[in-house]
Amino acid sequence: MSDTPAETSPNAPDVAPDAWSGVHRGPLRPGEWVRLLDGKGRRHNICLEPGKTFHTNRGGMSHDDLIGREEGFTIVSSSGGEYLVFRPLLSEFVVSMPRGAAVVYPKDAAQIVAFADIFPGAHVVEAGVGSGALTCSLLRAVGPFGRVSSYERREEFADVARRNVGQFFGGPEGETHPAWELTVGDLAEALPASGDRADRVILDMLAPWECLDAAADALWPGGIVCAYVATTTQLSRFVETVRLHGGFTEPQAWESLVRDWHVEGLAVRPGHKMIGHTAFLVTARRMAPGEKAPMKKRRPAPGAYGPDYTGPRPADVPVDLPE
Numbered sequence: 001m002s003d004t005p006a007e008t009s010p011n012a013p014d015v016a017p018d019a020w021s022g023v024h025r026g027p028l029r030p031g032e033w034v035r036l037l038d039g040k041g042r043r044h045n046i047c048l049e050p051g052k053t054f055h056t057n058r059g060g061m062s063h064d065d066l067i068g069r070e071e072g073f074t075i076v077s078s079s080g081g082e083y084l085v086f087r088p089l090l091s092e093f094v095v096s097m098p099r100g101a102a103v104v105y106p107k108d109a110a111q112i113v114a115f116a117d118i119f120p121g122a123h124v125v126e127a128g129v130g131s132g133a134l135t136c137s138l139l140r141a142v143g144p145f146g147r148v149s150s151y152e153r154r155e156e157f158a159d160v161a162r163r164n165v166g167q168f169f170g171g172p173e174g175e176t177h178p179a180w181e182l183t184v185g186d187l188a189e190a191l192p193a194s195g196d197r198a199d200r201v202i203l204d205m206l207a208p209w210e211c212l213d214a215a216a217d218a219l220w221p222g223g224i225v226c227a228y229v230a231t232t233t234q235l236s237r238f239v240e241t242v243r244l245h246g247g248f249t250e251p252q253a254w255e256s257l258v259r260d261w262h263v264e265g266l267a268v269r270p271g272h273k274m275i276g277h278t279a280f281l282v283t284a285r286r287m288a289p290g291e292k293a294p295m296k297k298r299r300p301a302p303g304a305y306g307p308d309y310t311g312p313r314p315a316d317v318p319v320d321l322p323e
C-alpha cells in the first residue's frame, strides 16, 4: 500500500464558512491554532503567527515552517525533536482550553447530543455554560439555523466561555457563532423572564432541580430535559423532582464508561488507565399541557421510600414502613 505523494495531491478546499463548523481544511493559515504532539505524547497548542518561534525543550521551530502546509505532517525542531502537527479536533480542544469550571467531557457531550436528540435547527437552552465545552458541541449539532441559549450566573465564567467558543468557531473580526446567545443570570429566573420556548433544556450545575420548573415551562410538548450530575445524591434528587413535577415521562438515568484498548500483535487487552467517573445523565420528555404519563406499574423496591428517605416524594408514594 502506498500514499499519494504530497507534491501531486491538490490542497483541500476549506470548509464552507457559513457551516460554522469550527473546522478548516487546506493549508495552515496565520491565526489558526494547531496542536503539536511529541514522541512522549505531550501536547502543545499554538496559534500560528508569521515570524514567531515556538520554543520546546528540544530547541525551537519557526511558525513560518508550519504556515502554508497541509496539516498531518511531522516537523523536527532545531535540536532534533519530532512533532506531529494537526489542527485540534473539538474533543481535543475542549479538554485543553482554559477552564473556569469543570467541563463536560467529550464522551458525555456525545451522549447528550445523541440521547437528548440535539438536531440541526433545534432551540436548545443550557445552563450553566461554565467554560463553554458543552456549548461547542451543542452549537455544532444545531448548526447555524438553530439556537443555543446559554445561561451562566457567574460573569467570570461567562467571559471564559465567550473566549473559548469564540476561539473554536473563530469567525471573522471576532464574530461568534450566529446560533449562540449567552445570558449572564440564573436560569431559574432569566429563562421565564425571556418568554422563550425550547426543544431541549440541558442542565449542568450543582442543583438542577431548582431549574426544573423553568425548564418544564419553556419546553415544547415532546421536548427533552437532560441533567448532567456528578453525584448519586444529586442524581436521586433530580430524578425524584422530575417525578414529583408530573409533567414528564419516567426519567431515564445512566452513565457511560469508556475503556481504551491496547492492540499490538498478540497483546490485545484493555488499557490500564481509564477515567473512572465523570457524571450521570438523566433525560425525560415533556408531556403536553395537562397530560400525565401513565403511572409506573411496578411497586417501588422495598425500603426505597422508607422512613430514612427525606428527598422529594411523589404524592402517590407513601412512606414505606418496615413490616
Ligand SMILES: C[S@@+](CC[C@H](N)C(=O)[O-])C[C@H]1O[C@@H](n2cnc3c(N)ncnc32)[C@H](O)[C@@H]1O
Pocket (backbone or CB within 6 Å): 101, 102, 103, 104, 127, 128, 129, 130, 131, 132, 133, 134, 135, 151, 152, 153, 154, 157, 185, 186, 187, 188, 204, 205, 206, 207, 211
Ligand atoms: C460544571 S459548570 C458547567 C460546565 C459546562 N457545561 C461546560 O461544559 O464547560 C457549572 C456552571 O453552572 C453555573 N450555574 C449553576 N447554577 C446555575 C443556574 N441556576 N443558572 C445559571 N448558571 C448556573 C455555575 O456558575 C457554573 O459555571
